[in-house]
Amino acid sequence: GAVVSQHPSRVICKSGTSVKIECRSLDFQATTMFWYRQFPKKSLMLMATSNEGSKATYEQGVEKDKFLINHASLTLSTLTVTSAHPEDSSFYICSARRGQGARLAEAFFGQGTRLTVV
Amino acid sequence: GENVEQHPSTLSVQEGDSAVIKCTYSDSASNYFPWYKQELGKGPQLIIDIRSNVGEKKDQRIAVTLNKTAKHFSLHITETQPEDSAVYFCAAGRDFGNEKLTFGTGTRLTIIP
Numbered sequence: 001g002a003v004v005s006q007h008p009s010r011v012i013c014k015s016g017t018s019v020k021i022e023c024r025s026l027d028f029q030a031t032t033m034f035w036y037r038q039f040p041k042k043s044l045m046l047m048a049t050s051n052e053g054s055k056a057t058y059e060q061g062v063e064k065d066k067f068l069i070n071h072a073s074l075t076l077s078t079l080t081v082t083s084a085h086p087e088d089s090s091f092y093i094c095s096a097r098r099g100q101g102a103r104l105a106e107a108f109f110g111q112g113t114r115l116t117v118v
Numbered sequence: 119g120e121n122v123e124q125h126p127s128t129l130s131v132q133e134g135d136s137a138v139i140k141c142t143y144s145d146s147a148s149n150y151f152p153w154y155k156q157e158l159g160k161g162p163q164l165i166i167d168i169r170s171n172v173g174e175k176k177d178q179r180i181a182v183t184l185n186k187t188a189k190h191f192s193l194h195i196t197e198t199q200p201e202d203s204a205v206y207f208c209a210a211g212r213d214f215g216n217e218k219l220t221f222g223t224g225t226r227l228t229i230i231p
Contacts, residue, residue: 004161006161030215031215031216032215032216032217034218041226042223042224043207043221043222043223043224044162044207044221046218049216049218051216093161093162097215097216097217098215105150105213105214105215105217106152106164106167107152107164107209107219108164109154109161109162109163109164110161111160111161112159112160112161114159
């Protein structure tokens with residue numbers, strides 16, 4: 001099946017610093033990728049939709065200046081958590097749907113990134 | 119927008135028995151319904167999906183059924199094994215690559231040896 005690769009899998013950073021998470025579609029092009037946040041034992045919370053070559057679309061309540069998204073190519077989207085604080089500690093997961101703009105658009109997820117802010 | 123409800127939230131099943139997880143959706147425009155398995159510390163893995171042009175799909179021990187009229191779909195796992203223990207999520211949306219999917223709240227399945 002299609003593969004979506006996410007890095008790093010774990011990161012620990014100090015309060016006030018920024019952290020970048022990468023999401024790559026390895027065997028298909030993705031004009032659209034999705035970033036989720038998942039709290040312990042909870043469902044996936046969509047943060048934003050990343051659009052190649054244009055601005056990301058953020059869900060209500062998600063600070064766009066805090067969570068910067070860049071989708072510079074058809075296979076790479078990045079999420080940067082700026083000025084991180086302990087409350088930003090969470091599991092972040094990206095997703096991409098194959099078959100962009102067409103039918104048979106399965107959605108695949110990256111491995112997730114466990115962010116711990118100390 | 120779409121709203122997906124998933125039941126039960128937890129399910130314990132004796133090894134070898136069957137497990138059934140049910141989801142309902144609200145948007146009649148949704149035509150794509152995937153199921154994901156998430157193990158601890160990992161991203162969700164697509165295990166099976168169904169589109170609105172069929173009522174049932176099977177892949178070895180896993181099957182999914184869809185009732186478009188009632189707007190509900192179900193995941194069936196037969197002959198359960200310990201490695202089936204995980205959290206399962208259903209999702210619903212349109213079969214279009216740049217649109218988001220709406221996820222259920224998840225079911226924690228535990229297989230009792």
